[in-house]
Amino acid sequence: MENRPAQTDSESRRLQSAFSELLLAWYRASCRKLPWRGVEDPYAILVSEVMLQQTQVRTVIPYYERWMKRFPTLETLAEADEGEVLKAWEGLGYYRRARLLHAAAQMVTSEFGGRFPSDPETIASLPGVGPYTLAALASIAFGHAMPVVDGNVIRVLTRWFGIRGVPSRLPARREIAETARRLVPREAPGDFNQALMELGAMVCLPRRPCCLLCPVRRGCAAYAEGAQARFPEAAPPKAVIRQFEYAGLVIREGKVLLCRRGDGGRMERLWQFPSVLLPKESKKWSARWKSKYGALKETVPLTVLNYSVTNHRIRLELHQIEKFQRYKLPSAHWVPLAEAPKLAFTAAHRKLADRFLTGADRLHPAEPWKNDR
DNA sequence: AACGCGGGGGC
DNA sequence: GCCCCAGCGTT
Numbered sequence: 001m002e003n004r005p006a007q008t009d010s011e012s013r014r015l016q017s018a019f020s021e022l023l024l025a026w027y028r029a030s031c032r033k034l035p036w037r038g039v040e041d042p043y044a045i046l047v048s049e050v051m052l053q054q055t056q057v058r059t060v061i062p063y064y065e066r067w068m069k070r071f072p073t074l075e076t077l078a079e080a081d082e083g084e085v086l087k088a089w090e091g092l093g094y095y096r097r098a099r100l101l102h103a104a105a106q107m108v109t110s111e112f113g114g115r116f117p118s119d120p121e122t123i124a125s126l127p128g129v130g131p132y133t134l135a136a137l138a139s140i141a142f143g144h145a146m147p148v149v150d151g152n153v154i155r156v157l158t159r160w161f162g163i164r165g166v167p168s169r170l171p172a173r174r175e176i177a178e179t180a181r182r183l184v185p186r187e188a189p190g191d192f193n194q195a196l197m198e199l200g201a202m203v204c205l206p207r208r209p210c211c212l213l214c215p216v217r218r219g220c221a222a223y224a225e226g227a228q229a230r231f232p233e234a235a236p237p238k239a240v241i242r243q244f245e246y247a248g249l250v251i252r253e254g255k256v257l258l259c260r261r262g263d264g265g266r267m268e269r270l271w272q273f274p275s276v277l278l279p280k281e282s283k284k285w286s287a288r289w290k291s292k293y294g295a296l297k298e299t300v301p302l303t304v305l306n307y308s309v310t311n312h313r314i315r316l317e318l319h320q321i322e323k324f325q326r327y328k329l330p331s332a333h334w335v336p337l338a339e340a341p342k343l344a345f346t347a348a349h350r351k352l353a354d355r356f357l358t359g360a361d362r363l364h365p366a367e368p369w370k371n372d373r
Numbered sequence: 374a375a376c377g378c379g380g381g382g383g384c
Numbered sequence: 385g386c387c388c389c390a391g392c393g394t395t
Contacts, residue, residue, distance in 0.1 A: 052390040059381060059389085093379025096392080130392045150390045170374075197390055206388060207384075237386085238376090266378060310378055347380060 019160075019216050020185050020192060026215035027195030032057075032202070035064055037194075042116040042141040043074040043105070049136045050101050050128055054094060057201065063092050075114060077105040086269060086344035093347075095267055100128030118142045140190035147180035148193040152200025158232040159204060162221030166235045238311045245316040246285035247275035247349070248293070249302060249356055250324045255334040256357060257293075257324070258343070262331060266309055272349040273318065274332055281315070293332060298322035302356060307348040318352050 031037070034057065036048035047067055051060045067088055071077040077085070082102065089098035104126040108116055117123055118141075124134045131149070138144035147153075154167045157179050165172030185192050203210045209228050211217050222228045250257040259274050261267055276288040286296055299319040306315050326332075335343070340357050 049390065050392095054378090054389055054391055055380080056382070056389050091380070093381085094391085096378070100392080128392065132391055136390065148390075151388075152390065168375085194390085201390080234387090308380080 016183075016219070019219065020183060022215045023195045023199060024188065024192055027191060027198055031194070031198050035061060035068075040141070042118075042137060043077075043108075044068060045137055045141045046104065046116075046126075046129075046133070047071075047101065049133045050097050051092065053097060053133070055092065059092070063089070074105050074108055074116065077102060078109040082269065083344065087342065090270075090344040090350065091347050095270060097128060099268070103127040104129065116141075120144060120146065136193065139184070139193050143189065145184050145186050145189040147177065147184045148197065149177055149180050150197060150200075152197040152204070153180060153193075154232050155206065156196055156200045156204045159209075159222035159228055160216065160220045162225075162227075162231070165233060167232045168235055172233070241312045242279075243312055243314045244278045244281045244285075245275050245314050246278070246289060247273040247316060247318045247352065248289060248296065248299070248321045248324075249273060249318055249352075250296075250321045251337070252324075252334075255336050256340060257326075257332055258335045258340065259332045261346075267346045269344075270346050271343040272346050273352060275316075277314075285317075293329070294324060294326040296321045296324050303352070305348055305351060314348075316348055316352075318356065 036044060039045060039048075048060070048064055051064055051067075070084075070088055071080060080102070082099065085098050085102045086095065089095060092098075107126060108114060112122075117126075120134060120138050123129060123137055129137070135146040135148040138146045139148065154176055157163060157176050158167065158172075161179055163172060163175050163179070165175075167173055167176060180196075183192075183196075199214070199216075203214050207229075211220070211223050211228065214220070214223070217223045222231050248257070257274055258271050261270050261272065263269070274289070274293045276285060276292055278285060278288065286299065290296060299321050302318045302320050304315065304317050306313070308314065337357060340353055345353055
């Protein structure tokens, strides 16, 4: 199957040469005003690009504003401690991004004397900077003609050029990358790249694209065939894994028992209530909880919360534990209630904390039990 | 080359 | 409910 537009070759070439100019003109006339648009500081651009990895603009905006207020320069970020960095990222997800961004700031400070590198190879060596972020930084901040390929670009190019195949697989991926490379102009590559992404975000939508508003609908293979919905080809969905989490709320003497998640696995270094994760719903959860944290008595069910982590669907039950005997505390700490809001929680446990920790010292403090100290 | 990783928004 | 999102690092 040929991957090219439905027009003749000469017609196709003519339309392709007009593609960049029409797209740029559209972008300059009607792009959104975003907090990082028009910014020249490479650090600020890096922050925005890392936040925008797999995260929608709408979600990123408030985080970006707060972040730049708290860490206005590369140095302030480099000097910050990890807890504060994670707190600023709390709720944004993919928490590894925050730690890699932190590491990148420290690397620029320590290895490049605080001067942000401008050559692509050095930019690529920064933690958390992959092919996309490299191209975005290089083109937007430094004017290098490097092609960005993100979800928006994949959708626009597969539709316009009628590129078949699942984009995450090599044949289609290679063709998309090559197409993007051919299109990116020497002049204003940063604007062009942003224009391509803006088109994908505002016009060439995953479902119900607004083709009548599209500046480049002439020449679009999918539009010509009415086949917008077939591009890009979807990969088979991943199986959903169901899990059941049981968390305990233990409060005593104005302190709450909290755990910090370890390295590796998900949501590294974030805080949560002590909990166990089981593959099945079970009334015997407390036995598992006991072997992990300590003996418990007189539990009171408080609430149920459903949430998801990638392809895991988790039903989370929170139980108040009135009597608790600690004998294992691998990663658990007694945290003063006033300190809990300052810690970075996972989103699900943050919801529990906001609901059950505020003013909790005035409720039912758990009682000492047995020889617990 | 495939997989794991968050959370929210839109329909 | 399901799909998607300005991807990256690891295996």
